[in-house]
Amino acid sequence: MLQKMLETQYGITAQEQIKLDRFDALTGNGWLYIISKPLGREEEDLTELEKISRHLRDYGDQNAPMFLQSKDGKFVTTWEQTQYCVLANRKVEQQKRMKLGRKLARFHERGRQVPFQVERSSRIGQWKGLWEKRLEQMEKVWNGLLFQTPENEFEQLFIESFPYYMGLTENAIQYLVDTEIDIEPSETDNGTVCHERFNQKTWASNPYFIKNPFDWVFDHRSRDLAEWTRERYFHNNQTYDVDVKGFFDEYQSISPLSPFSWRLLYSRLIFPLHYFECIENYYSTQSEQGRKLLEEQLGKIIRQSSEYEKFLAGFYPVSGAPIHLLNLPQLEWLYQ
Structure with missing residues (x-):
């Protein structure tokens, strides 16, 4: 069902459906497509998250996924009366000995460079x-x-x-x-x-x-x-x-x-x-x-x-x- 949605709404062919924690995902051509429901988030929320994700990728973070736009140019698509978002990322296997502290510090350093005012997802000073x-x-x-x-x-x-x-x-x-x-x-x-x-x-x-x-x-x-x-x-x-x-x-x-x-x-x-x-x-x-x-x-x-x-x-x-x-x-x- 999700494979058909991905093909019809996004023009993407995926081979296999898998489960990643609380999300369904599809794999194909070396990519991972994470299927999420927007959970009450509006298009503006998703647009802001997409801009943040793009910024992190531009600064070298290869694990920040892309928000895919459906054929009608939206980040949310409706399929069989349910709303979905699709995130895409290269398939990257877990590292056996990952230094999580260093990775988080680098993530935060990139995040501090966001060049625009974050409003909808901000908790600063709250x-x-x-x-x-x-x-x-x-x-x-x-x-x-x-x-x-x-x-x-x-x-x-x-x-x-x-x-x-x-x-x-x-x-x-x-x-x-x-x-x-x-x-x-x-x-x-x-x-x-x-x-x-x-x-x-x-x-x-x-x-x-x-x-x-x-x-x-x-x-x-x-x-x-x-x-x-x-x-x-x-x-x-x-x-x-x-x-x-x-x-x-x-x-x-x-x-x-x-x-x-x-x-x-x-x-x-x-x-x-x-x-x-x-x-x-x-x-x-x-x-x-x-x-x-x-x-x-x-x-x-x-x-x-x-x-x-x-x-x-x-x-x-x-x-x-x-x-x-x-x-x-x-x-x-x-x-x-």
């Missing part, structure tokens, strides 16, 4: 407002539960744990605000192409190496560094430190972090995104099985809260941040 909004929404739900009997174990856990995570969120916001007041950003702190949630597997759509524009947002580079670190910690909280040290060494061999970058990164790690996402996912999930899994996840998050505090207390030393040289503030209560 963290404080977004965090406050999420906190406010969650506090409303929590207040609504306070004066009634909890319906289940999840609600009981949420009611008991929220004040602690509200305090952690306020710490993150304060650390962020202090950073913006205390420090003048350097040129390397300009916005760049980042990802919603960058992790070890973001570019590894086995067996191919792909940088998917639908993952991109325009933000400060510390977003990607923080989310990669968070995912590594939760992947294995016993051995994450070796990965983190190596990754930051690699990244900084290309692009050293400024005091502003370190502090922004740290504020993002303090923000308990894992807790927020667990609660938000629970209330937006209809499936009973899904809710049960999220209840177990919340219990685990709460049980491991003191471990997460140790992770926050140790992050600067583990990552090799020059704490004294750059005068990086610590959260004093973590050491009491």
Whole structure:
């Protein structure tokens, strides 16, 4: 069906259909064609992402795919009452020993050179407002539960744990605000192409190496560094430190972090995104099985809260941040 769509709408013949993580893809003539639904994105959003992708390719990134235009010149095509976008990239196999830190630093360096104003996918300077909004929404739900009997174990856990995570969120916001007041950003702190949630597997759509524009947002580079670190910690909280040290060494061999970058990164790690996402996912999930899994996840998050505090207390030393040289503030209560 997708082969026919590609041939009819784009004039491209593909041989084989494969699955790449959450996407369908087709291969043909040494090319990979990734089929995506626009997921509520408008033509203007796609035009901006296409311009960013073209810029990265022009600056030497061979893994930034092209947005293909259909025969009628649009980035979105309708086929059998469903909308699709098609991305094209040369088939590039995964490298066995890829230095992800160096590759991400180069990606960010290219992204900083974007020669036009990015508007639709920009998150620059928005963290404080977004965090406050999420906190406010969650506090409303929590207040609504306070004066009634909890319906289940999840609600009981949420009611008991929220004040602690509200305090952690306020710490993150304060650390962020202090950073913006205390420090003048350097040129390397300009916005760049980042990802919603960058992790070890973001570019590894086995067996191919792909940088998917639908993952991109325009933000400060510390977003990607923080989310990669968070995912590594939760992947294995016993051995994450070796990965983190190596990754930051690699990244900084290309692009050293400024005091502003370190502090922004740290504020993002303090923000308990894992807790927020667990609660938000629970209330937006209809499936009973899904809710049960999220209840177990919340219990685990709460049980491991003191471990997460140790992770926050140790992050600067583990990552090799020059704490004294750059005068990086610590959260004093973590050491009491």
